[in-house]
Amino acid sequence: MNWLINLGAGTLAKLSAIGNASLMLWGALVAFPRFKNIPLIIHQIYIVGVQSLLIIIVSGLFIGMVMALQGYTILVNYGAEGSLGPMVALSLLRELGPVVTALLFAGRAGSALTAEIGLMKATEQLSSLEMMAVDPLRRVIAPRFWAGVISMPLLAIIFSAIGILGGHLVGVDWLGVDAGSYWSIMQATVDWDKDVVNGIIKSLVFALVVVWIALYKGYAAIPTSEGISKATTETVVFSSLTILGLDFVLTALMFGIN
Amino acid sequence: MSNILVDIKDMHFERGERVIYDSISMQVKKGGITAVMGPSGIGKTTLLKLIGGQLTPERGEVLFQDENIHAMSRKRLYDVRRKMSMLFQSGALFTNISVFDNVAFPLREHTELSESLIETVVMLKLEAVGLRGAAHLMPSELSGGMARRAALARAIALDPELIMYDEPFAGQDPISMGVLVKLIRELNTALGLTSIVVTHDVTEVLTIADYAYILADKRIIGAGTPDEIRESKSELVQQFLRGNADGPVPFHFPANSVKEAFIGASS
Amino acid sequence: MTSKKTELMVGIFVALAIAATLLLALQVANKGMSGSGETYTVHAKFDNIGGLKPRSSVKVGGVVIGRVSDIYLDEQELIPVVVMEISDEYAETFPETSSVSILTAGLLGEQYIGLTPGFIFPGEEPIYLGDKDGETKFIVDTKSALVLEDLIGQFLFGKDSD
Numbered sequence: 001m002n003w004l005i006n007l008g009a010g011t012l013a014k015l016s017a018i019g020n021a022s023l024m025l026w027g028a029l030v031a032f033p034r035f036k037n038i039p040l041i042i043h044q045i046y047i048v049g050v051q052s053l054l055i056i057i058v059s060g061l062f063i064g065m066v067m068a069l070q071g072y073t074i075l076v077n078y079g080a081e082g083s084l085g086p087m088v089a090l091s092l093l094r095e096l097g098p099v100v101t102a103l104l105f106a107g108r109a110g111s112a113l114t115a116e117i118g119l120m121k122a123t124e125q126l127s128s129l130e131m132m133a134v135d136p137l138r139r140v141i142a143p144r145f146w147a148g149v150i151s152m153p154l155l156a157i158i159f160s161a162i163g164i165l166g167g168h169l170v171g172v173d174w175l176g177v178d179a180g181s182y183w184s185i186m187q188a189t190v191d192w193d194k195d196v197v198n199g200i201i202k203s204l205v206f207a208l209v210v211v212w213i214a215l216y217k218g219y220a221a222i223p224t225s226e227g228i229s230k231a232t233t234e235t236v237v238f239s240s241l242t243i244l245g246l247d248f249v250l251t252a253l254m255f256g257i258n
Numbered sequence: 259m260s261n262i263l264v265d266i267k268d269m270h271f272e273r274g275e276r277v278i279y280d281s282i283s284m285q286v287k288k289g290g291i292t293a294v295m296g297p298s299g300i301g302k303t304t305l306l307k308l309i310g311g312q313l314t315p316e317r318g319e320v321l322f323q324d325e326n327i328h329a330m331s332r333k334r335l336y337d338v339r340r341k342m343s344m345l346f347q348s349g350a351l352f353t354n355i356s357v358f359d360n361v362a363f364p365l366r367e368h369t370e371l372s373e374s375l376i377e378t379v380v381m382l383k384l385e386a387v388g389l390r391g392a393a394h395l396m397p398s399e400l401s402g403g404m405a406r407r408a409a410l411a412r413a414i415a416l417d418p419e420l421i422m423y424d425e426p427f428a429g430q431d432p433i434s435m436g437v438l439v440k441l442i443r444e445l446n447t448a449l450g451l452t453s454i455v456v457t458h459d460v461t462e463v464l465t466i467a468d469y470a471y472i473l474a475d476k477r478i479i480g481a482g483t484p485d486e487i488r489e490s491k492s493e494l495v496q497q498f499l500r501g502n503a504d505g506p507v508p509f510h511f512p513a514n515s516v517k518e519a520f521i522g523a524s525s
Numbered sequence: 526m527t528s529k530k531t532e533l534m535v536g537i538f539v540a541l542a543i544a545a546t547l548l549l550a551l552q553v554a555n556k557g558m559s560g561s562g563e564t565y566t567v568h569a570k571f572d573n574i575g576g577l578k579p580r581s582s583v584k585v586g587g588v589v590i591g592r593v594s595d596i597y598l599d600e601q602e603l604i605p606v607v608v609m610e611i612s613d614e615y616a617e618t619f620p621e622t623s624s625v626s627i628l629t630a631g632l633l634g635e636q637y638i639g640l641t642p643g644f645i646f647p648g649e650e651p652i653y654l655g656d657k658d659g660e661t662k663f664i665v666d667t668k669s670a671l672v673l674e675d676l677i678g679q680f681l682f683g684k685d686s687d
Contacts, residue, residue, distance in 0.1 A: 046531040050538045089553050128350035128409075131310050132364045132416075133339035139367075154542035161545035164553060183552060188589070188635070191580055192554040 040143035049151030060159035064166025085186035088167035097160035102206035106239035110214035117218025118228035148211030156203035269318035296473035349409035403434030564610035575670025626668030
């Protein structure tokens, strides 16, 4: 009987968390038309996007390089090393670009957002905004939300492009795959709508989810040092799991059924 | 319009299972300093949040200028909040911008003043709290007392009608405490605003308050001018004023009896 | 509050993203050809399409002129029909006597459609490929994909099946 009660209580708690998170998002998003917020969004893009650039470029470069290296050793057995280009490009555009960017983003920017909002709550900055007749949802949450949603697809595009260049570096410049076939077979195989745009859509969905989780976890954090550290951890864990789960669903929808 | 700025009528508030306020009523007179005293943990901050409309009472109403705070539309509530401001215990300065920008924040949010005008206003407010020289510092570079004064400058930036002070004296050395007491009194007279001071520092606040309420055990146990409070016959009030460890407000947190806990309930 | 430096960095960030998008569009996906621009539709019936898939390319002498947009089974004849989107750049270029065949790039490569332009008889008004007035026309001259099993069968049981 007890576990049934626990199950019920757990379900109710999760449902009310989802409800609260939706209310928070609603409160924040109604605010978009405020033009006064645009400098705030730019400032947040700097914090969330530009400051994540280094980790994205370095990871993209190395992932592209390692994929070329691994792919080459297998493909060369079949004399199909010309297909290295499409292999690197498709894996990056469809999967690794959006997914790895989202995972890195959750670790780098998501956790920072949670901690920042949590600390603003703990130090009564959110309350004091409210008492100054400034809605913290609009002033604090909304700019960060939009900045995250704008930044992540851009980061994912940069990640994929750098990865493809990294693959070129290893595949063509080092292992001696023909540069012409690296690019031309890639061009023949990669489709703009199906591969590139779908990858960007994926990244946009991940962005919505990661930023939403990060902001809500911070906003709902228990305002103690322990509560904030717990919320930060939860942001990274929940976001990562959600990204991987959603990635499967989106891949099945986009590429699974022909 | 009556000369009562904030009128709390028969308010009842619970947090979870715990009753915080059991039908309390109090009035805050316009232009005066009203002190709300009580032991720690009694929910004095909660009272301020109820007045500010951040929390909603279970029963009863809170009137600000004869208007029920909790029956207002969101927009109206935000309009009304511009007339009040609150000084948080920690100061609650925005840590990522300088003292100057902190004080300028409400002006930039709510007015269309030019930057040069904002600078003049900010400097005037900082001068009033004696921190004009600290305008360029970051909040982390200020001492606790200075942070609170900077927050006070921010609180008066929009010339509110009501300022609520949450534990302004907690954790202050005697000098900064004296400075704050003087500031609260002077601002009140000079700007003609109304103040509510929530504190457990009885002696300091009774020197400046016009009227005082003592909260304990979910109720108001004493009210009156400072002189009336000091001469109160109530044991509760006297215990609070003198700081006796045990009395009507028990030393022990409510628990089962010692005998039961240590010898066993069955015997 | 937003300083010039912040704005500059965000500008660089966005410029970088635009550059990456351009790289993906032009160098990786070769958007110049596929998907974009106006196209016209050509139908062809085959006996066997082998491993041909939608989005396979249509080439003339190695130059990509379009892509396969759809493959379905003709309900009466029960043979596959391939629908191709050819770039409008090549409108009124190929006469209807052109032939198409399913070819393979290399030994293990992708399958694609090779189009061989037919002759235009001098002095005659040429009829070009493509559907007109909503009427579906099929290319008559088609060569099916090579299927390895058939090839081996032909080899074993004589060459007279041609």
